[in-house]
Amino acid sequence: MPKQRNYKQEKKIKSILSTSLAYAVLLTLVVIWLYPILWIVLHSFREEYNNLGGLVGIVQSNYFPKNFGLGVYKELFTNTLFPRWFLNTLMVAIGSFIISTFMQLSVAYVMSKIKFGKRKLLLNVAIILGLFPGFMSMIAVYFVLKAFGLTGSLYALVLVYSAGSGLGFYIAKGFFDIIPNSLVEAAKIDGASNARIFTSIILPISKPIIIYTALMTFIGPWMDFIFARVILGIDNTENHTVAIGLYDWMYSSQNDSNTFTLFAAGSVIVAIPIVILFLSLQRYYVEGVTSGSVKG
Amino acid sequence: MINNNQQNNKSFINKVADKIVSFFKKIIQFFIGFFKGIYIGIKSFPSKMVKLGKFLAEKWNGFFERFKDGDLGTKLSHIFMGFGNIYHKQIIKGLIFLAIQVGFLFLFFSNPVINRSERVVFDPVTFVPIGTEVIDPGTPLGYKSLINLVTLGTNPGEGASGVRAADNSMLMLLFGVFMIAIIIVMIYAWLANIKSAYKVQKDLENGKKRKTFIEDLKDLLDTRFHILLLLPTLIGVSLFTLIPTIFMILIAFTDWGKGMVAGSQLFSWVGFDNFLAVFESSSEIGLNFIPVLTWTLVWAFFATFTNYIGGILLALLINKHEIKLKKIWRTIFVLTIALPQFITLLAVRQLISTAGPFNELLQSIGILSEPMAFLDRADSVTTARISVLVINLWIGVPYTMLMTSGILMNVPKDTYEAAQIDGATKFQAFRFITVPYIVFVTTPYLITSFIGNITSFNIIYLLTGGGPRGEGYAGGTDLLVTWLFKMTIDQKDYNVGSVIAIFTFIITASATLLTYRRSKAYKEEDTFQ
Numbered sequence: 001m002p003k004q005r006n007y008k009q010e011k012k013i014k015s016i017l018s019t020s021l022a023y024a025v026l027l028t029l030v031v032i033w034l035y036p037i038l039w040i041v042l043h044s045f046r047e048e049y050n051n052l053g054g055l056v057g058i059v060q061s062n063y064f065p066k067n068f069g070l071g072v073y074k075e076l077f078t079n080t081l082f083p084r085w086f087l088n089t090l091m092v093a094i095g096s097f098i099i100s101t102f103m104q105l106s107v108a109y110v111m112s113k114i115k116f117g118k119r120k121l122l123l124n125v126a127i128i129l130g131l132f133p134g135f136m137s138m139i140a141v142y143f144v145l146k147a148f149g150l151t152g153s154l155y156a157l158v159l160v161y162s163a164g165s166g167l168g169f170y171i172a173k174g175f176f177d178i179i180p181n182s183l184v185e186a187a188k189i190d191g192a193s194n195a196r197i198f199t200s201i202i203l204p205i206s207k208p209i210i211i212y213t214a215l216m217t218f219i220g221p222w223m224d225f226i227f228a229r230v231i232l233g234i235d236n237t238e239n240h241t242v243a244i245g246l247y248d249w250m251y252s253s254q255n256d257s258n259t260f261t262l263f264a265a266g267s268v269i270v271a272i273p274i275v276i277l278f279l280s281l282q283r284y285y286v287e288g289v290t291s292g293s294v295k296g
Numbered sequence: 297m298i299n300n301n302q303q304n305n306k307s308f309i310n311k312v313a314d315k316i317v318s319f320f321k322k323i324i325q326f327f328i329g330f331f332k333g334i335y336i337g338i339k340s341f342p343s344k345m346v347k348l349g350k351f352l353a354e355k356w357n358g359f360f361e362r363f364k365d366g367d368l369g370t371k372l373s374h375i376f377m378g379f380g381n382i383y384h385k386q387i388i389k390g391l392i393f394l395a396i397q398v399g400f401l402f403l404f405f406s407n408p409v410i411n412r413s414e415r416v417v418f419d420p421v422t423f424v425p426i427g428t429e430v431i432d433p434g435t436p437l438g439y440k441s442l443i444n445l446v447t448l449g450t451n452p453g454e455g456a457s458g459v460r461a462a463d464n465s466m467l468m469l470l471f472g473v474f475m476i477a478i479i480i481v482m483i484y485a486w487l488a489n490i491k492s493a494y495k496v497q498k499d500l501e502n503g504k505k506r507k508t509f510i511e512d513l514k515d516l517l518d519t520r521f522h523i524l525l526l527l528p529t530l531i532g533v534s535l536f537t538l539i540p541t542i543f544m545i546l547i548a549f550t551d552w553g554k555g556m557v558a559g560s561q562l563f564s565w566v567g568f569d570n571f572l573a574v575f576e577s578s579s580e581i582g583l584n585f586i587p588v589l590t591w592t593l594v595w596a597f598f599a600t601f602t603n604y605i606g607g608i609l610l611a612l613l614i615n616k617h618e619i620k621l622k623k624i625w626r627t628i629f630v631l632t633i634a635l636p637q638f639i640t641l642l643a644v645r646q647l648i649s650t651a652g653p654f655n656e657l658l659q660s661i662g663i664l665s666e667p668m669a670f671l672d673r674a675d676s677v678t679t680a681r682i683s684v685l686v687i688n689l690w691i692g693v694p695y696t697m698l699m700t701s702g703i704l705m706n707v708p709k710d711t712y713e714a715a716q717i718d719g720a721t722k723f724q725a726f727r728f729i730t731v732p733y734i735v736f737v738t739t740p741y742l743i744t745s746f747i748g749n750i751t752s753f754n755i756i757y758l759l760t761g762g763g764p765r766g767e768g769y770a771g772g773t774d775l776l777v778t779w780l781f782k783m784t785i786d787q788k789d790y791n792v793g794s795v796i797a798i799f800t801f802i803i804t805a806s807a808t809l810l811t812y813r814r815s816k817a818y819k820e821e822d823t824f825q
Contacts, residue, residue, distance in 0.1 A: 140540030166529025
């Protein structure tokens with residue numbers, strides 16, 4: 001009898017130990033993962049002044065700021081181009097997400113559900129085109145836009161983001177492939193046109209993939225750095241997006257290391273809506289990724 | 297019963313193991329097949345040509361038949377587009393075809409000039425304007441642009457930049473490609489016009505009703521719905537992906553390199569010189585190419601596998617039965633995916649910079665005696681490379697974690713039960729069921745992320761800018777793509793950059809085609825349902 005209890009106790013202790021070890025590892029990882037993010041947030045609230053009364057923004061090697069306040073945010077919204085950049089990015093994101101979502105879904109639907117002569121050829125061409133590194137064509141895109149007198153403008157950026165977006169139809173196609181063909185055929189027998197099938201049968205049951213596509217195409221412009229930089233140019237700061245603007249504060253040729261706190265505050269403003277959007281739609285994100293790319 | 301389970305269990309594991317072995321076999325086979333394919337391709341080239349000729353002849357046969365069999369309208373629409381439709385009273389359609397033809401001919405022969413600029417010339421004594429002088433003759437679009445595509449410009453300009461511009465070879469190249477694209481579209485429209493004329497003729501001969509314009513438009517919503525849906529993408533992709541890509545490929549065959557400015561110097565075709573330079577150990581690009589390529593592949597390999605293993609371990613940890621609040625733990629890690637990379641990566645760059653808090657922390661607890669440059673230590677490229685790989689874990693692990701979490705929940709539960717009945721320990725169950733299952737399901741993901749890592753621009757560019765070392769020359773952590781970016785955007789070394797882009801393409805393309813053709817999604821694409 002006592003031996004039995006011993007064994008049980010041992011087992012219990014073992015399990016407690018392993019659980020607490022797991023928690024310890026997890027907590028350590030969480031600290032590592034959150035530290036840079038927390039560091040940025042803390043520095044955005046930093047309020048330290050120099051002898052002349054100006055805000056000190058230089059990266060000093062202290063883990064925690066000595067004074068907190070909203071001074072940096074006030075500075076950000078009154079004395080910098082940041083509000084402008086934010087609106088620019090918002091406009092570009094909205095414009096390209098509406099066009100791109102529509103184009104991606106249409107192409108995905110055609111490639112998945114309509115069987116036409118050159119389908120296989122187009123599919124192969126799309127794959128091959130998608131493999132060229134984006135900047136390979138970027139210079140030429142720049143000159144094409146210049147020929148239309150569009151360089152440096154936000155419309156150009158919307159155009160560039162949405163024009164090629166149809167090539168990213170694979171994930172949505174993966175989703176449409178799973179919708180039974182019999183559904184489409186039944187509707188056809190009932191006399192529905194292809195347009196009607198698309199708008200009133202396929203789209204209503206494709207909510208996860210529509211949301212996934214919309215999310216990705218909306219977040220894209222917030223994250224993009226290279227295309228925006230090339231298309232919008234370096235000098236035209238009024239028309240920059242947040243990514244270029246904030247990068248330039250840190251690392252442009254005439255960079256001013258004094259702007260780190262401004263960068264931090266700007267980052268927080270950019271990140272909050274994106275993170276909320278992403279987290280609240282996370283379910284669709286996972287569904288999208290797993291329905292499109294990971295197939296055993 | 298137990299025996300049976302055991303057998304099932306074993307056969308499942310064996311099956312997975314077989315799959316993995318056969319997968320690697322297939323990769324080797326692919327490369328053998330790849331070179332074999334090239335050899336066969338060269339050998340069978342003449343017979344392929346004969347085949348192509350036959351195919352074209354058949355196509356043209358139909359063309360001649362239409363001509364021979366066509367009535368006056370159809371015959372005339374070979375010369376005047378849309379005539380057949382007008383002749384058969386499809387007026388609007390015919391007029392559209394005609395407008396296309398007129399528009400094309402106008403463009404082709406009028407050679408509209410773009411970018412032309414003039415300046416007013418003043419009398420040197422009285423300062424009264426006496427006329428204008430052409431500074432830039434501009435670049436024509438039309439048949440002249442086809443000639444320009446061959447010569448890339450003949451007018452070398454006058455004096456130093458500013459007096460009178462040279463022909464803009466870059467625009468000539470671009471417009472030449474553009475014009476060829478327009479001509480191809482035009483040929484397509486011409487053939488479509490003949491077909492359309494012949495069809496309405498046949499329809500009438502067979503007693504069918506001719507289609508009205510409204511009916512044609514309605515067709516776009518039904519039997520030709522795919523054309524309507526694909527059209528915006530086709531136009532967008534042609535203008536912003538296809539033509540630019542062809543343009544950039546062509547640049548690899550010119551001498552548009554360092555220091556040459558379009559509009560003040562003429563470029564010329566140089567054939568394969570730039571490609572040969574890659575393998576020349578004396579040239580700048582040759583010196584850098586092999587090291588950068590090697591590092592790119594090493595990076596892609598380690599970045600993929602460290603993230604993969606890290607992500608699976610993290611998913612397993614969170615999925616552990618005893619851990620509470622799984623969703624919150626997951627969400628915390630997902631934050632790094634949700635945040636824009638230019639924020640997180642730049643923050644980390646500051647954090648671990650020489651004067652940053654991380655260094656100070658290490659010094660204060662006595663690990664380091666003096667600040668350490670993790671990302672830009674000039675004398676040790678390895679330090680930077682390892683740092684980049686470690687930071688990449690921070691970015692990439694949550695992504696794999698998110699993906700494997702879903703997969704872990706789908707591991708067939710009965711295999712675990714079977715293993716338990718057989719007396720397997722938890723570790724054995726993990727080793728022989730969970731691991732093979734995850735590996736089996738995620739293999740395609742593994743390969744796509746390997747390809748993604750070959751071209752992962754953001755992480756390198758935002759963390760180190762390709763450094764340490766070197767402007768122009770490739771830096772220690774430069775991948776092919778970041779090197780390419782620096783070369784084209786910063787150095788304006790377009791032809792060499794283009795060569796690098798083509799090599800990058802060849803690497804990613806062969807890897808992707810291999811995976812894609814092997815993947816179930818492609819093979820069973822038609823047989824799915």
